[in-house]
Amino acid sequence: xxxxxxxxxxxxxxxxxxxxxxxxRLYQLPLTDLGSTxxxxxxxxxSPTYEPELVSQYVQSQFTSGTERYVEKYxxxxxxxxxxxxxxxxV
Numbered sequence: 001x002x003x004x005x006x007x008x009x010x011x012x013x014x015x016x017x018x019x020x021x022x023x024x025r026l027y028q029l030p031l032t033d034l035g036s037t038x039x040x041x042x043x044x045x046x047s048p049t050y051e052p053e054l055v056s057q058y059v060q061s062q063f064t065s066g067t068e069r070y071v072e073k074y075x076x077x078x079x080x081x082x083x084x085x086x087x088x089x090x091v
Contacts, residue, residue, distance in 0.1 A: 023046050027048050029048040029049055029050065030048070030049045031046040031047065031048060031049065032046065032047055032048075032049045033045070033046055034046070034047055
C-alpha cells in the first residue's frame with residue numbers, strides 16, 4: 001500500500017468523521033476523501049491534499065493535462081489484457 005494513502009476501511013471506525021479525524025492527526029496537510037473527487041469506488045480512501053504548485057514540481061504534464069488521452073492509451077484494460085495474455089500463451 002502507498003505510504004501516503006490510508007484507507008478508513010482498514011480500521012473499524014464508528015463513522016466517517018471519526019476516521020477522518022483519526023487519520024487527520026497523522027498528517028500536517030488536510031486530507032481529501034478520494035471518493036469526493038468523482039469516483040465513488042474510492043470512497044473512504046484518504047490522501048493528503050497538495051497544492052497544485054507542489055504537484056506540478058513532481059508530476060509530469062502528461063498526467064495533469066490531456067488526461068483523457070492518457071487514460072485511453074494506458075488504462076485500456078481489455079487491450080492490455082489481450083497483450084499480456086497473448087505474451088503468456090507464447091511463453
